[in-house]
Amino acid sequence: MLVSILHRITGGALTVAGLGLLTWWLAAIAGGDQAYADFTSAATHPVGLVVLAGLSWAFFQHTLSGVRHLVMDTGAGFEIGRNKRGAIATVIGALLLTAAFWALLLLGRGA
Amino acid sequence: MSTGESATPLGRVRGLGAAREGGQHWVAERVTSAALLLLGAWFIASLLLLPSLDRGTLIEWLRSPAGAIPMGLFVFTSFVHGLDGMKVVVDDYVHDEGNRFALNTLLLFAAVGAGALALFALARIAFGGQA
Numbered sequence: 001m002l003v004s005i006l007h008r009i010t011g012g013a014l015t016v017a018g019l020g021l022l023t024w025w026l027a028a029i030a031g032g033d034q035a036y037a038d039f040t041s042a043a044t045h046p047v048g049l050v051v052l053a054g055l056s057w058a059f060f061q062h063t064l065s066g067v068r069h070l071v072m073d074t075g076a077g078f079e080i081g082r083n084k085r086g087a088i089a090t091v092i093g094a095l096l097l098t099a100a101f102w103a104l105l106l107l108g109r110g111a
Numbered sequence: 112m113s114t115g116e117s118a119t120p121l122g123r124v125r126g127l128g129a130a131r132e133g134g135q136h137w138v139a140e141r142v143t144s145a146a147l148l149l150l151g152a153w154f155i156a157s158l159l160l161l162p163s164l165d166r167g168t169l170i171e172w173l174r175s176p177a178g179a180i181p182m183g184l185f186v187f188t189s190f191v192h193g194l195d196g197m198k199v200v201v202d203d204y205v206h207d208e209g210n211r212f213a214l215n216t217l218l219l220f221a222a223v224g225a226g227a228l229a230l231f232a233l234a235r236i237a238f239g240g241q242a
Contacts, residue, residue, distance in 0.1 A: 008200055011193075019222075020225070070141065104159050
């Protein structure tokens with residue numbers, strides 16, 4: 001139940017904020033050095049980083065709960081115990097993937 | 112399309128409904144999900160594997176077919192899937208028919224407008240002259 005609502009909230013956030021940022025990012029790359037500098041200064045601002053961290057978590061949560069829904073569409077995994085464990089696994093998995101993504105992004109590049 | 116003899120509930124309703132295509136929106140949403148599983152993994156991996164995220168590196172990346180083509184597919188499929196999902200949410204929670212139509216139309220315009228902007232920016236990068 002919680003994970004089902006999370007799927008909708010993260011989907012809405014990814015559509016509005018995620019696609020908005022993706023569009024801004026591409027437009028800034030196309031727009032020139034100044035436009036890209038404006039984008040990166042917003043993205044690396046503490047507020048921008050919180051938004052990006054939130055969106056990366058939303059991406060992993062929505063992806064994992066989406067896979068869970070695809071499995072459930074086949075009619076599998078509706079037993080209460082297994083269903084609940086699957087839902088919890090998406091929440092833990094998304095948090096781990098978010099942490100791994102940022103660790104690799106920041107440490108891997110030494111930025 | 113449906114024979115009505117399928118073993119699964121989905122198999123029985125596919126191709127049925129008044130317009131014989133009631134299940135198509137549902138199926139389309141899952142097809143774009145599967146595509147985005149691949150394209151999303153590609154996008155995340157790219158962000159991690161690119162030598163840097165400065166503008167010059169990104170332009171070089173998006174000028175190569177290996178960058179530009181998946182990025183175009185990722186942008187297009189994301190907008191289609193996002194619009195599909197928003198429509199489901201609007202249809203579920205907005206009960207007044209007039210408001211629902213207005214909101215769905217607004218979302219369609221916003222998605223097409225922003226999606227076109229994103230694809231135009233990508234084309235400008237991919238086919239652009241000097242940066």
